[in-house]
Amino acid sequence: MVSRRKFIEYISASPVIAPGVASTLAGLSALGTTEALAQSYDVLRQAPTMNGDLISTPAQALNVFDFEPVAKKELPPAHYGYLASGVDADKTLKANRDAFDKIKIRARRLIDVRKIDTSVKIFGETWASPIALAPVSSVGAFHPEAEAAAARACKVKGHQMILSTVGSTSIEEVIKERGAPVWYMLYPTDDWAVTEALVLRAEKAGAPAIVLTVDRQGGRNTETLFRERRGDTRTCTDCHAGGFKNEVSRKPMFDDIDVSKVTNLYGTGMTWDYVKRLRGIVKGKLVLKGIVTHEDAKQCLDYGVDAIIVSNHGGRAEESLEATIDALPEVVKAVNGKIPVLVDGGFRRGTDVIKALASGATAICIGRPYVWGLAAFGQPGVEMVLTLMQREFETIMRQVGATKLSEINGNSISRV
Ligand SMILES: Cc1cc2nc3c(=O)[nH]c(=O)nc-3n(C[C@H](O)[C@H](O)[C@H](O)COP(=O)(O)O)c2cc1C
Structure with missing residues (x-):
């Protein structure tokens, strides 16, 4: 084995061997079980050749960040701006x-971590990984196959996903492509009849959880989007008919629903009474997304909410300066193990995932990274984004000596 390895190392580094041959050899040396891959970050594993600075295949990506510049190149400036923007x-x-x-990891040694299990059970369903896809609106703006491609990528390794009300694909199709139910994220609108119709449709399609997003009540200033849009020479109205009703009614989740009375999507004016009313019609699980304080987390318990997603909409809600990974501990403490707490916002590395789980999260969601993968390469791009994050996560799980998620705890990290 050692001499075979040395031979491949020598050949690959040799200036007289054609780059293609070297990368094939590197590919061969990478063959092995997932377990072996996760244990080895062998320098020969990645194809070493690239033309220019951008990756041209998903396999060339070393981490999820490699997909972003490719997505930027592929997308019209306005669409990229929509994806990249925060607020202010x-x-x-x-x-x-x-x-x-600011969070360090505490490695533990001499624990047998050859076999690890990354599965997590939420609402009676086992997810193979604690890494899920966050709801993203208008995914069709990033790739023609939109959420269908993302759903197929999720199916490959058993990741869960959450579909947005203003996604570009119907829930029926997304569930068909994933081959299993997905969660449905609700923008309720300000017309209760529409809210009811959306919930009914999602539950009828099989969604086990309705995720009410509560962090878009105040409007927002997406400056990066506005700046990028200036560089877009296309005429937006060629595709986007003007006016709110057109924007909403062209989303498939509103098909056959009368939206004539809707004046806003986000349900502006919602209060905890609204949550109570919604609780009354949701037959499955009700999840609130956008909670970032212990006060609101406690209210969630009082109002019969089944899970929380700690989220600031990926920095797209308000310019709070509060990172979700920092808001997580107070929410976890308030909930005190009574309901699952998920979190999203800035997750790009396996080490990020373990820091959240060690802080008490049940699972995490990613938004932009999967869209970078999708915009760059379609379904294979999303698959690789998930593969990279999962591989990094498995590696760091081993380094903290955890063989299953329940063995990741406060002792796995230290906060400075
Ligand atoms: C382009 C874009 C569209 C989004 N659309 C929605 C949406 O329709 N509903 C929602 O609850 N969150 C939406 N989000 C927020 C994500 O669900 C998630 O909270 C966020 O992307 C996580 O941060 P990350 O992008 O850093 O991973 C959107 C985010 C982006 C980037």
């Missing part, structure tokens, strides 16, 4: 990432 100066968007660097 994008400082909360940045805070979501920076906060991970």
Whole structure:
């Protein structure tokens, strides 16, 4: 084995061997079980050749960040701006990432971690991984196959996903493509009849959970979007008919629903009474997305909410400067194990995932990274984004000595 490895190392590094041959050899040396892959970050594993700075195949990606510049190149400036934008100066968007660097990982040694189990059970359903896809609106703006491609990517390794009310694909089709139910994220509108119709449709399609997003009540200033849009020479109205009703009614979840009385999507004016009313019609699980304080987490318990997603909409709700990974502990403490707590915002690395689970999260969601993969390469891009994050996560699980998620706890990290 050692001499075979040395031979491949020598050949691959040799300036006289054609790059294609070297990468084939590197590919051969990478063959093995997932377990072996996760244990080895062998320098020969990745194809070493690339033309230019951008990856041209998903397999060339070393981490999820490699997909973003490709997505930027593929997308019209306005669509890229919509994806990239936070609010105001994008400082909360940045805070979501920076906060991970303030949490250290405490490695444990001499534990047999050859076999690990990353599955998690939520609402009676077992997910193979605690990494799920967050709801993203208008995914068709990033790739023609939109949520269908994302759903197929989720199916490959058993990831869960949440479909947005203003997604580009119907829930029936997404469930068909994933081959299993997905969660449905609700923008309720300000017409109760529409709310009821959306919930009914999602539950009839099989969605086990309705996720009410509560962080878009105040309007927002997406400056990065506005700036990027200036560089877009196309005429937006060629595709986007003007007016709110057109925007809403062209989303498939509103097909056959009368939206003539709807004046806003986000249900502006919603209060906890609204949650109570919604609780009354949701037959399955009710999840609130956008909770970031212990006060609101306690209210969730009082109002019969079944799970919380700690979220600031990926820095797209308000410029709070509060990273979700920093808001997570107070929510977890308030909930005190009574209901699952999920979290999203800035998750890009396996180490980010373990920091959230060690802080008490049940699972995490990713938004932009999967869209980068999708915009760059379609379904294979999403698959690779999930593969990379999962592989990094499995690696760090082993390094903290955890063989299953329940063995990840507060001792796995230290907050500075
Ligand atoms: C382009 C885009 C569209 C989004 N649309 C929705 C949406 O329709 N509903 C919702 O609850 N959250 C939406 N989000 C927020 C995500 O669900 C998630 O909270 C966020 O993307 C997580 O942060 P991350 O992008 O850093 O991973 C959107 C995010 C982006 C980037």
